[in-house]
Amino acid sequence: xxxxxxxxxxxxxxxxxxxxxxxxxxxxxxxxxxxxxxxxxxxxxxxxxxxxxxxxxxxxxxxxxxxxxxxxxxxxxxxxxxxxxxxxxxxxxxxxxxxxxxxxxxxxxxxxxxxxxxxxxxxxxxxxxxxxxxxxxxxxxxxxxxxxxxxxxxxxxxxxxxxxxxxxxxxxxxxxxxxxxxxxxxxxxxxxxxxxxxxxxxxxxxxxxxxxxxxxxxxxxxxxxxxxxxxxxxxxxxxxxxxxxxxxxxxxxxxxxxxxxxxxxxxxxxxxxxxxxxxxxxxxxxxxxxxxxxxxxxxxxxxxxxxxxxxxxx
Ligand code: GLU
Numbered sequence: 001x002x003x004x005x006x007x008x009x010x011x012x013x014x015x016x017x018x019x020x021x022x023x024x025x026x027x028x029x030x031x032x033x034x035x036x037x038x039x040x041x042x043x044x045x046x047x048x049x050x051x052x053x054x055x056x057x058x059x060x061x062x063x064x065x066x067x068x069x070x071x072x073x074x075x076x077x078x079x080x081x082x083x084x085x086x087x088x089x090x091x092x093x094x095x096x097x098x099x100x101x102x103x104x105x106x107x108x109x110x111x112x113x114x115x116x117x118x119x120x121x122x123x124x125x126x127x128x129x130x131x132x133x134x135x136x137x138x139x140x141x142x143x144x145x146x147x148x149x150x151x152x153x154x155x156x157x158x159x160x161x162x163x164x165x166x167x168x169x170x171x172x173x174x175x176x177x178x179x180x181x182x183x184x185x186x187x188x189x190x191x192x193x194x195x196x197x198x199x200x201x202x203x204x205x206x207x208x209x210x211x212x213x214x215x216x217x218x219x220x221x222x223x224x225x226x227x228x229x230x231x232x233x234x235x236x237x238x239x240x241x242x243x244x245x246x247x248x249x250x251x252x253x254x255x256x257x258x259x260x261x262x263x264x265x266x267x268x269x270x271x272x273x274x275x276x277x278x279x280x281x282x283x284x285x286x287x288x289x290x291x292x293x294x295x296x297x298x299x300x301x302x303x304x305x306x307x308x309x310x311x312x313x314x
Contacts, residue, residue, distance in 0.1 A: 014046025016205045018072075018079075019194065021053045022064035025255040026071040028267065028311035029209065029239040029247035035267045035290075036236045037207035038077055042291035047080040049201055055086035055093075055193040058185075075260045076283035084201065086193050093188035096196045096226055097181065100151060105225050106181060109133040109148045110141035124170065124214035128177035149182035151222070158217040163234035164299050165210070170217040179218060191218050199228035206231045209238040210303045211246060236271060237300050239307035247307055254311065261286060266308050272300050 018034045020026070026034070041048035050072065054060040069083065100106045111132055119127040129150065132138070137147070153172035162168055170176065181192040188196075198206060198219075213235045223230050239247045247253040256263055264286050269275065274293050280286040306312065 014044040014204050015202050016041035017049040017051055017203050019051045019053045020068050022060045024064055025067045027247050027253035028307050032239055032267045032270055033209045039290045039294040040207045043294040050079040051084045053086050055188055076287050092196055093193050099226055106149050106151050109150045110137045110144045123175045126176050146184040148180050148184040150178040151181050153178050158220050195219050195222040203231050207234045210235040211238050237302055237305045240304045241312040272298050
């Protein structure tokens, strides 16, 4: 077993995934991410997995994961293998932390969120931690029991080529700063869990919303630090509501209507994908068309796009 929790595989054929956080039911924005990643996987003749990202246990809503899976099913998504749940994989995140610790890449941090609320916000919208605990927790804070763990970010640039947005580069130390990999409540941070699981599941292609574009260099850095492979990345525009906010389960984006076909077509149109002359009459027909007409090159060249009116207000 490796720290990622799986035996290393030979370079595999395409394997994608959809990784919803179960903080509420599927909404138009998350449907767009699911549709893009499923269409990309099917167009490549690859596999597609679903992983429930309930690593943030306090934020997971009871019943939300099952509701999301039921929605995916009625929308005709078919996934390979069992659905993974991050809440059952904590031991693997701890193993990854051990690797980072052995490489002296992490340190304990006693700062509280309130203490850090005034830190400057960097280029990618994150508060930049000024490294207070980098050389050890201050003696007056040593008695604090709830310590987080941060990773030491390098001064070097981390770059990658997104399949849609092209060349991306961040100076992690400057743009993001040392970031949390284990929270003060003991739970693994999203950035760590996603890296461990993408590797453990042999994911070759991550397709997801552009809100995570700025997280990708952090994930590349952790992949390198843990000697894990880096998948290809394709980010797609995210849906915003009439006020310009990202549709999100927490903001109360409306749950999806019952009829699946118009919904799939709305998400497909949102991504400016070509429509057939004869409209599909069933979900199965839609997917068979979508699988052979998925053109990432036609994705709109923006980060944010207004959702169709029917899906963007409560
Ligand atoms: N769990 C994340 C979300 O629901 C997605 C993570 C990912 O695709 O890497 O926003």
